[in-house]
Amino acid sequence: MDLADFQYDLPPGAIAQAPPETREAARLLVIDRASGALADRGVADLPSLLRAGDCLVVNDSRVIPARVLAEDLGGRPVELLFVEPVTDESWRAMVRPGRRCQPGAHLRVGAARLRVVAAEADGTRLIVRENGPIAALLDAAGMPPLPPYIARHAKPAPEDWERYQTVYARTPGSVAAPTAGLHFSDALLASVRAAGVEVHTLTLHVGPATFRPITTPTIEAHTLPAERAVVPEATAAAVNAARAEGRRVIAVGTTVTRTLECAVEPDGRLAALDGRAALYIRPGHRFRAIDALLTNFHLPRSSLLVLVSAFAGRELILRAYHHALVAGYRFYSYGDATLIV
Structure with missing residues (x-):
């Protein structure tokens, strides 16, 4: 597929330059893959949008002051x-x-x-x-390695030390935040668990490739470097149990998606992993580990936009992004989120 198929116009004013007042104050665009419907909600609505028995998987990698x-x-x-x-x-x-x-x-x-x-x-x-x-x-x-599209990246503000880090970050190693997780406060996580949702962790240390747009004429010619990743035995078992019982596995972020999809065995079961995730997900990929994806809005011509297009369809994603721009959603790391179901 041509790289130009993953282009959209983004006004600079739509790029969030600072986090919302609270983590869960961000807006949430729910994208229904089956119907194509779009619904404007808020991150704070997640406990009512998720179902009892859902298996939510988060990335506990900690951003280092790189x-x-x-x-x-x-x-x-x-x-x-x-x-x-x-x-x-x-x-x-x-x-x-x-x-x-x-x-x-x-x-x-x-x-x-x-x-x-x-x-x-x-x-x-x-x-x-x-x-x-x-x-x-x-x-x-x-200093915190803020992405270059945040104007203050050269001189991070005091709040960036806290807000460019998830509340459940444990294992140091990332040079960019797994940004979908930035929306969770301790209180929101507690509400999600109280709604009957399981929360499990894995680790993928986000490398600098997250900043780099695709530059090849076609997306197939692009390559992604492998990134250090760990899927604990307990998380693999929880995902396998959820899938066997018909419960949803929801990835919090593209890093979790890439790691889980990389760890699926030929028989469809998820295996524990302690190594590197090298999978480049693009249209045509058969998703075998996840059923839904919580993720932010991604850069044009990026491997992350290609990934979400593989999951939901390019046309639906671009329509959703257009809707978000018209509706005033904030984009990128400190911006709003999507829930693709």
Whole structure:
């Protein structure tokens, strides 16, 4: 399919620049795949929209303070986004500007000393800290890695430390938030559970590819990097039980969708996973793990828009997005949500 089939026009003013006043204050567009109906609701309505017995799966990956401002030996600024550890002292990182981060370059962040060891094929750099672990550097000098379409990404506000993180985040490793989960407060989760909905966790550490649009002429020519993922035995068992009993499995976010669909065995059962999720979901994919999807509004020409189009149909998704724009919904990470059933 042509990449142009996944284009829509988005006014800059529709991109949410800050989170709503409370997590559950966001709006919710319910998209019915069977009828094509669209319904304007709110995230706070989720306890009444979900059913007793539903199996809700969330991603408990914790966003790390991965963005660091460094300088080269000449005092010129360099921006680093640490994306994945190799050892305690060496990580892969996205860098800007690249010309100041060629192999052999030395950088500093306060007393921390860094050296660029190699340039990787994907454009990242292998960076070694010469006087301590990089995780300690992130704890001391890192900032929330807000996406670049949020104007204040270079200088995050104090609220971003809390609001660009889910309330159930446990396992550090993501460089972008699993944004569908940002809508849940502790109180909303309690209300969902009180309605008879099971809540289970998995982990997928979101990598920098979430920021990158597809650039190939066709979506089939695009590739997605594998991301670190864990599906616990208990979650696999809960999903399998729900499916065997005819109960719905609802993924909170595209990260959960990708992980669950990646972990399905040929016999249709979900297996525990401790490794990497490498599945690229596009139209034609047969969904075998999930029945519904809670997710935000996604960028044009992105792999995430392709994923939701695979689940609900491209025409319905683009019609829903047009409806949302006319109705004044807020888009992207800090924006409103969709519930695709």
